[in-house]
Amino acid sequence: MFTSTKTTFTPSTDIPSLKDKVIMVTGGNSGLGKQSIVELAKHRPKEVWLAARDPKRAAAAVTSIKCDLVEPVDIKILDMDLTSLDSVKRAAERFRSESSRLDILLLNADGMNTVARYGQSKLANLLWGREMARHYPQLTVPLVHPGLVRTNLATTMGQGSLIMRILWWIASLVTGVDVETGTLNQLWAATYPRVESGQYYVPVGKTRNGSKYAQDLGLGKKLWEWTEMELEAYLNG
Template sequence: MFDFLRGSAWTPEQNIPSLSGKVVIVTGGNAGLGKETVLQLAKHDPKEIFLAARTPSKAEAAISEIKKAVPNGNVSFLQLDLSSFDSVKRAAEEFKGKSDRLDILVNNAGIMATPYSKTNEGYEIQFGTNHMGHALFTKLLLPTLLKTAETPGADVRVVNLSSEGHHMAPNGGILFDQAALENIGPWARYGQAKLANILHARALQKHHPSLTATALHPGVIVTDLYNPFSSTALGGAFKPIMGGMTKAGLLYDVPKGTRNQLWCAAADKDTVRRSHYWKPIGSKAAGTKYAQDEKLAERLWEWTEEELKKHGC
């Protein structure tokens, strides 16, 4: 009941323990919450952080900025386009060629409320990027995650960035028929993708209990995710309002918005395992009835596995 009181006192500077010897991957680490997550984790002496991102120039610029703040931080670029299974496979293979352990996987990258389109494999772009791409990436890294979990004193985490936007998912929670997604709006498609992030964490924890898998809502934050929305007339009108709300403390800035996923990645393991979904900061949340539906989580897990097999994954 009083989780939020404990979490509100948690800060990355004071409460992230030493990460010495640990290896971390953060997807979407070149901007926004992802870059701030890499920066904060780098301050606690991990063995290496892999900043996974699509565009090399943006990733290298982010790494340069992070290393100015943390000169001894060991941060490497891992090229990853979550909308392409081929790119996901290459990224996983590249990582496994460089590291024999993985302690923290932060599935942070995502897109929001984009116009209807499809990934290379034919999935609706938000569902394909936010869920399918991360599900495949996590699956390919599972042998390394599980091997690491067997080592003495291991504490292996998989953290999925979700959102209260999952409340906007369509009736039934998940529309498995990808063609049907063309007939619903961009926010409902976003809601489905974010719901899938919660359900994936729930099922991953069930199938692999040696891992700590959870999902979270970071708070309402103005990040690059709003770029497609801000280009619309409504988004342009709303932008100064959001700026005022941020100054008033009603919206989070990026450093504060990162705290909940840092909490999920580094707070006490037994506490984090108490829920499949967390609100800021470290406040246990239930989510919608679909987010709590274990049968739906298992159905999505099995459906995703079958879809990945169709693509030789």
């Protein structure tokens, strides 16, 4: 777990002008996603797309975000449930019909079932992200760890045992950082001009290799091929 808050990165002064930029944030209705929108919107992008599965919570988040802004920014709600590929496809089609570009994409939506499955999903994120960087060198795909953050994620572990939920909650309470601090690494990665594609960053802007499994090129290739196969009907439909 990474909990260091030592950094010289300050969003208000270190994020460059985002004029004419189009931004999308998944999971933008709460936690790290919402706070990231607040900070990015202060730098006057053309528009921000807040992707979330609950329209009412998304609308409430937009109202709250706009209260934190001195100058108005166009924030659009994109109805997208990541547990439904049909929903994701509809969201993608709507976005493509209404916007001709996408400059910054923060894939922030997440969920927690058990600690083991959460760790497995994080490994998959690293492997897939590195494959994405390899397959699409024209894109910049940094892989970001926010650190241990005090959000409601730790209390929604679903099938996790009561003991593990309590331990995780205590750990986040004692050693975790607040949401504002937790956003720093992803804000840095989204706006730093010399960020490296396929590189794994821990707070703030420090490179790491990850576990031996995260560095397994063969495992990454298998995951990429499996993902392509699973999505084929949606990609070609």
